[in-house]
Amino acid sequence: AQSVTQPDIHITVSEGASLELRCNYSYGATPYLFWYVQSPGQGLQLLLKYFSGDTLVQGIKGFEAEFKRSQSSFNLRKPSVHWSDAAEYFCAVGPFTGGGNKLTFGTGTQLKVEL
Amino acid sequence: DADVTQTPRNRITKTGKRIMLECSQTKGHDRMYWYRQDPGLGLRLIYYSFDVKDINKGEISDGYSVSRQAQAKFSLSLESAIPNQTALYFCATSDSRLADETQYFGPGTRLLVL
Numbered sequence: 001a002q003s004v005t006q007p008d009i010h011i012t013v014s015e016g017a018s019l020e021l022r023c024n025y026s027y028g029a030t031p032y033l034f035w036y037v038q039s040p041g042q043g044l045q046l047l048l049k050y051f052s053g054d055t056l057v058q059g060i061k062g063f064e065a066e067f068k069r070s071q072s073s074f075n076l077r078k079p080s081v082h083w084s085d086a087a088e089y090f091c092a093v094g095p096f097t098g099g100g101n102k103l104t105f106g107t108g109t110q111l112k113v114e115l
Numbered sequence: 116d117a118d119v120t121q122t123p124r125n126r127i128t129k130t131g132k133r134i135m136l137e138c139s140q141t142k143g144h145d146r147m148y149w150y151r152q153d154p155g156l157g158l159r160l161i162y163y164s165f166d167v168k169d170i171n172k173g174e175i176s177d178g179y180s181v182s183r184q185a186q187a188k189f190s191l192s193l194e195s196a197i198p199n200q201t202a203l204y205f206c207a208t209s210d211s212r213l214a215d216e217t218q219y220f221g222p223g224t225r226l227l228v229l
């Protein structure tokens with residue numbers, strides 16, 4: 001069965017500092033991988049996704065993530081955090097089967113940005 | 116207008132009551148999903164529908180039922196609400212014609228069962 005681990009429940013960074021949110025997955029084949037962001041009172045917005053090709057993917061809002069098969073990781077990064085990035089971030093994995101994308105989500109990482 | 120809408124956005128109900136949460140989409144996607152979000156647990160899949168005649172149970176379907184009235188509409192019902200169904204509920208859609216079938220989420224319905 002597929003699973004996703006986000007080991008950091010809460011992270012606090014200063015505005016302008018770099019950010020890395022960790023995501024490790026377990027899946028027996030090539031996965032689809034996603035990062036979503038949930039701002040307070042909002043739904044989930046797709047930040048970026050990986051399903052093939054270049055292992056470094058660029059997303060919206062200046063975020064990027066790198067797929068490392070050997071480490072079963074898909075960590076999210078941003079070189080300089082803005083106060084508006086404060087939100088909850090979810091990593092998700094889906095099967096590369098084309099038979100329907102039943103996503104499994106991690107438990108989320110709450111990001112706080114100090115001014 | 117939002118592509119995926121959910122009504123109501125907030126709901127308070129009492130134990131034992133039947134309630135329905137509705138989801139509509141204008142994205143033209145064929146697949147729709149219902150998730151619930153609980154603090155510290157992330158999102159968990161309740162039901163999903165690959166088309167109007169294809170409905171499937173997800174990870175946590177007990178106590179819930181769904182209806183796919185049209186390609187654009189997918190409703191979630193709690194037949195007899197209980198307090199541990201208090202949660203944030205999300206509807207999502209995806210397009211089977213796309214290779215990665217990215218899911219797009221509605222704004223959520225916050226449900227409180229007293």
